[in-house]
Amino acid sequence: MRGEHAMAERISGGPTLEDVARVAGVSRATVSRVVRGDVKVRADKVADVERAVHELGYVPNSAARSLASRRTGAVALVVPEHESRVFTDPFLVTAISGVSAGLEPGDEQLLLLLSRPEDHSRTRRFLRGGHADGLLVVSHHEGDLSVEVLQEATVPVVFIGRPPEGHPAPFVDLDNVEGGRLAARHLVARGRRRIALIGGPPDMPASRDRREGFLAELAAAGLAPVLESSGDFTLASGEREAAALLSADTPFDAVFACSDLMAIGALKRLEARGLRVPEDVAVMGFDDIASASDEAISLSTVVNPGRELAERAATMLLGLIAGTGSAEQVVLAPRLEARRTT
Numbered sequence: 212m213r214g215e216h217a218m219a220e221r222i223s224g225g226p227t228l229e230d231v232a233r234v235a236g237v238s239r240a241t242v243s244r245v246v247r248g249d250v251k252v253r254a255d256k257v258a259d260v261e262r263a264v265h266e267l268g269y270v271p272n273s274a275a276r277s278l279a280s281r282r283t284g285a286v287a288l289v290v291p292e293h294e295s296r297v298f299t300d301p302f303l304v305t306a307i308s309g310v311s312a313g314l315e316p317g318d319e320q321l322l323l324l325l326s327r328p329e330d331h332s333r334t335r336r337f338l339r340g341g342h343a344d345g346l347l348v349v350s351h352h353e354g355d356l357s358v359e360v361l362q363e364a365t366v367p368v369v370f371i372g373r374p375p376e377g378h379p380a381p382f383v384d385l386d387n388v389e390g391g392r393l394a395a396r397h398l399v400a401r402g403r404r405r406i407a408l409i410g411g412p413p414d415m416p417a418s419r420d421r422r423e424g425f426l427a428e429l430a431a432a433g434l435a436p437v438l439e440s441s442g443d444f445t446l447a448s449g450e451r452e453a454a455a456l457l458s459a460d461t462p463f464d465a466v467f468a469c470s471d472l473m474a475i476g477a478l479k480r481l482e483a484r485g486l487r488v489p490e491d492v493a494v495m496g497f498d499d500i501a502s503a504s505d506e507a508i509s510l511s512t513v514v515n516p517g518r519e520l521a522e523r524a525a526t527m528l529l530g531l532i533a534g535t536g537s538a539e540q541v542v543l544a545p546r547l548e549a550r551r552t553t
Contacts, residue, residue, distance in 0.1 A: 449476025
């Protein structure tokens with residue numbers, strides 16, 4: 212027992228990533244990428260890091276916490292959002308369910324790590340502590356902790372959704388650009404010409420991609436949005452932005468909201484104003500959450516299979532942890548579900 216305790220002490224008090232980086236003459240981020248098996252690191256850099264690791268006897272923290280198996284038996288899902296959003300957003304709830312299902316074959320426990328935008332210290336401590344065999348990231352924003360996750364992690368990382376610009380990493384995503392195109396094509400085919408757009412958060416890759424595809428398809432038809440605003444993918448923001456569109460005094464005959472929750476919020480505001488849907492204004496959403504198909508709502512939408520995305524990402528991560536899988540960038544094709552609102 213005493214010998215085992217001494218071994219743990221030597222490991223936990225041993226060399227750090229910074230020490231390896233100094234000896235190897237590379238950045239801390241490069242050491243982190245080599246340790247977690249990133250194949251995109253140059254061969255000479257890999258050799259430098261491996262020599263430094265051998266020379267210093269560097270061992271990742273996860274091994275110190277599990278001397279026998281060198282595994283924690285857990286995977287962490289990092290969600291850079293407030294808990295109030297995580298448990299009320301149907302897409303995120305579905306994604307969590309998909310991750311759980313995808314991890315079942317690997318017998319890994321799921322840790323849910325909520326990272327509030329204004330306080331990343333807890334997440335940083337977690338990343339440096341070696342508490343998980345792998346990490347999944349969902350609902351990430353430009354400038355949030357996502358880049359640090361990639362730099363700090365010494366375990367495999369897979370994103371649900373395209374990762375931040377300039378930071379290649381394995382991911383599973385929907386072709387959101389094509390999804391935006393499908394939405395515009397459908398509204399134009401329905402004879403709508405004065406179309407308003409309620410975009411999502413501009414710091415989210417999915418939101419930007421949906422807007423890009425939508426604008427491109429409108430332009431191909433010789434059109435542009437008559438009005439445009441941005442929400443935050445919530446019901447309340449859909450109501451708020453629809454109210455702003457109505458107060459602008461610019462006529463429109465259709466609204467495309469970049470999430471179903473925002474579209475349902477817009478529906479509420481339009482109907483409160485006495486407008487008929489779809490006779491006066493057509494409404495189109497994105498995601499196909501469960502309530503979108505309710506008879507009372509019957510929302511036309513682009514299908515975003517959140518559970519499948521998350522389950523496939525979790526399966527990829529298990530393969531990377533086991534050393535049997537490959538780091539891939541998987542993009543699924545969207546499809547449109549036309550219902551009563553258009």
